[in-house]
Amino acid sequence: MHDVRSTDPEGEAFQTEVQPRVHYLNATHGIAAWLLTKDHKRIGLLYLFAISVFFLIGGVFAMLVRLELLTPEGDLLSSEAYNTAFSMHGIIMVFFFLVPSIPAVFGNFFLPIMIGAKDVAFPKLNLMSWYIAMIAGFMILTTLLMGGVDTGWTFYPPYSTTGSTSNVVLAALAIFVMGFSSILTGLNFIVTVHTMRAPGMTWGRLPLFVWAQYATSLIMVLGTPVLAITLGLVFAERVFHFGIFDPKLGGDPILFQHLFWFYSHPAVYIMILPGMGVISELVAAFSRKQVFGYNFIAASSLAIAIVGFLVWGHHLFTSGQSAYAALVFSVLSFIVAIPSAIKVFNWTATLYRGSISLQSPMLYALGFIGLFTIGGLTGLFLAALGLDLHMQDTYFVIAHFHYIMVGGTLLAYLGALHYWWPKITGRLYTEGWAKVAAVTVFVGFNLTFFPQFLVGYLGMPRRYHAYVPEFQVLNVLSTAGASILAIGFILPACYLLHSLFKGEIAGRNPWGAYGLEWDTTTPPPPSNFEVTPIVTRPAYAYTHADVVEPYGGTTEGSGESGGQEVRSV
């Protein structure tokens, strides 16, 4: 194609680049250059490194929990050790991996590029958010070394404020601190999207990943302070014996549950919305097609962010809260499921008459669609009042939210990691192994968590160190699945690390995908673009003019899209 691309009015893209080109990885060198960087791309990588460590630690605890549950007797770990293991697994996975995962890594790296910005609005705050996260991480690791915490990730008083003898204060403070990194990230994204868009990048042309990050950021900024307040009150009661939650001191334990879930239910959407954004990108890229119902997917992200704030009471159906409150929370919980359903239908419709390539990121995306659908549908079971009384606090709940958080968020995270890996590192990974890993994760995940629906309906309560013998068969299946899942997570670690050193050099646009991040060079230059792009087309406006660079191609400069026609979405 010899049309001039809009980002490059001078037509310089056709001149072979002089090697070595300066890009964000080789612009400066040394530890200090990384630790003091204000480049959003490098900060994204700092986060990637940090949360990978947390994922590993959280995963070890998950494996300990599953191994303990292989037999009905509490034989592998003591009660205290088991309670600490599931608590640390929950705290680390939720607050130190899932909440920062997609926003802090891929949001930081790609959101500015996708809107044609040079960086985020507040680069210094961005770096600060990483340091705050590291301080929080250091605190939680200290908690761990001191023997951990055994309250579960939910910190319900009065157990957390008067009952537990573990390191509740330090763990709560760690999460308190971590919340500020979340707030700063959210604030940065909101301001960036509002003020840093390239010429022509209208709201209606934003990639859906950006819409999802924007909706997520609203929740981060509005919800996280409530968590901070709540944990502050736990701290005040535990240390100074202020009577806030403990009835013996004149407090009310149910108050904590309202405060905690006012943040922690929206937090579920902090975890899943960015994943949904990733899936929109992947489905579009590997179908080479406009996402079906762009406006509806963008609007449903905002709808989830808003309605998600109004459903927290569905965690309290068995707590003795008023029956009328329960009714309201139940109906709102059913309503919040609808935007998610709309997304699933739209992704499926996007596949219709697409040009579908089942490369590894797409396998994760299709896996996400299936698992997220099951996760969402089982949420309806728990929103139904009469059923929830039986299922509350059983393994059915565990299975449901793992289908959302692992089958959803984690698969989307892996999909994003594979999709953007060539752009981030400039290298290609081994596609064959990546496909094997994607299938392994899918199979292992289902074997791990599907039996938990069954054992949950049978009545096995969560957070049980020992259980009655008739639950054993399903628990053995679950533990076997967890072992397969572990292999599925180890594989990418191996071939991605291998690709860093031995992988083929990636071109500008190895997938033949449409988007500003594929227009710029690989790896991107420090300021993201040689020339500020001018956007003239809506997102995902695939035409035959978008020449495709074959997977594995190593040439720079192709993958040019052009065309000045502006199509409405």
Place this chain on the structure above:
Amino acid sequence: MTFPFMPEQASTMAASVDNLFFFLLAVSAFFAVLIAVLVVVFAVKYRRVHEASVGAPIHGGLVLELTWTIIPLGIAMVMFVWGASVYFDLARVPQNAVEIYITGKRWMWKAQHLTGQKEINALHVPVGQPVKLIIQSEDVIHSFFIPAFRAKMDAVPGRITTMWFEATKPGRYHLFCAEYCGTNHSGMTGYVEVMEPSAFQTWLGGGAQEGSLAEAGEQLFNKLGCATCHSGDSQARGPNLEGVFGTTVTLANGQQVLFDEEYARESILNPQAKMVEGYLPLMPTFQGLVNEEGLAQLIEYVKSLSQGGATPTPTPAAVPGSTPKPQPSDP
């Protein structure tokens, strides 16, 4: 060893909860299979043949969007209404229920029958008769869970919660603590023994040392000196407690509250919270002087002072001293 896939249906509510479950399962299976089939079919049928091909330029369709918004919303509302109706059946305690007081404490369940029988980590109940559990906690939050009855209710410190069931099959069923309560949470388990009414009578006759719960409550009432002010005469410093249980009392601020177990409990532990009209705030708190089991006895004694005061319904002969009262629909 058996490997069940569904818990036993051993209460009147179990079948209706399961039917709702199967309805949701059918709807979920339909949509999950629909999505899965469409994804697989599209992925195969529209797989990329030429390296440079792109998908068809389809943007969306309003009719489709409305269809898959409105239909799922309609189905969701059916689920909500059905779920809510089952919930209200679970929340409304029948009039003629046998009452048993349950106290959770780390890490055991204590049950107090009105006849004065006590048991730990076990609960004996008659078959074919509604049983109301009046649940308290001595320390942290617990949750009383009987999977075979599809019934669960948290034991929340500082308040009373209630649940009910009617067992339909004699036998022994699991009892679990479902709310994490610390170290030995998974050991806070026991069983529910459902017995034929005659066998249950025999079991109840197995002797309670201190008489019925209400009698024990009367002793405690005197021991704590409650009678000094609640003497029953018109000049007394405290309101007369005879005949008030189950009625509505007027507070000093003009509000009306139902005198139920929760109000009785709160009045003992936090007397100044809801003062009855016409009395001075003189009563001290009994927090720390009386535990949850003592509270159960006191509440039961106060109830016994209102025998025949509230709506007269046949008291189950098995349980002297239980007083039916109008049930608020609010659990």
